[in-house]
Amino acid sequence: MDDIKYGEILMPGDEEAQERQEKTVRSKFWPTLRKAARYIPFSRDVVAAFYCALDPQTPTRVRGILLAALGYFVMPIDIIPDFFAVIGYSDDVAVLTLAFGMVKGHIRQEHYDAADRALANEHEAAKTA
Template identity: 45%
Template structure:
């Protein structure tokens, strides 16, 4: 099946970058999946990534920055479990498209932030 044959329209517009990076800064060092999330973001932003993969990853990133979700992020210890589950599902579905350079870019971006956290 080609991307043109997909039955639903796929949105490949990234979520608000300012909100994404602001939330990443708030949770870096506190949430164990931040590096995967940032790597997924860079993969989704990569124009060489297939459209349907970008759509899935942008959905996971958008869920992360939603102000309301299934389990409020303010709840200690469990607040990000739904975000982790959504990201894990996305990476299970399309993670094979994430390249080493996406992970490297995530590590480099987060390197200074984790030292400050």
Template identity: 35%
Template sequence: MSGGWQILIGIAAGLLACWLILVAALALARPKGNLLTEAVRLLPDLLRLVSRLARDKALPRRTRWLLWILAGYLALPIDLVPDFIPVLGYADDAIAVALVLRTVIRQAGPEALAQHWPGTDDGLGVVRRLAGLPAAAPQE
């Protein structure tokens, strides 16, 4: 076998290994229980939330860039995890949103989440749980 083919096979094997690590990381990071199902159901509202947060000039620039990168990933017709893979195939977008929301909430605070949430109060409770917060905001 020529050296060119060995390089191509090595690159392909490396890309496959990276992809498998990514799928394993998504599987480990996915929300537990029925929270993932609820997140997939709320995906349209989550997309509007990401867009609103990304345009909020009060948020740190790094946070807004992270949200724009997420919005770009969500807009791509090609998923990192193909839809024919059970469970993760359809849920990879919701998992990506949950991971980014956790980071955004740590940097911007839960007030930004509540301010920009376009959906119902029940939906906000689900999103708060996705972000690692209690379902209901503490009463003052």
């Protein structure tokens, strides 16, 4: 995958595209994260990015980039299908890493705090299941 392809994936899109992307991310994020957590070495950052993307105080362009990256992450069919276990998530990791670099400084401590709470709740729910 070359830089041009990354740029195409991470296009913030217009308001309508962002709304569609947000709906998809909201509905598919947690189930996808549960399946991918052991293959994504920075799950906490991914969850913080999720909260940053949903934060109305986050600038529109940043929200768009994060929603595009998270949308790519939650889609089951991408450059390398995720059912290929470890290697299947390598393209998702690359897209997320690039997005994080593009929005550096916008994922704030409050997003990480929300991520920590959510991950703790997920961990507790898994123990009782």
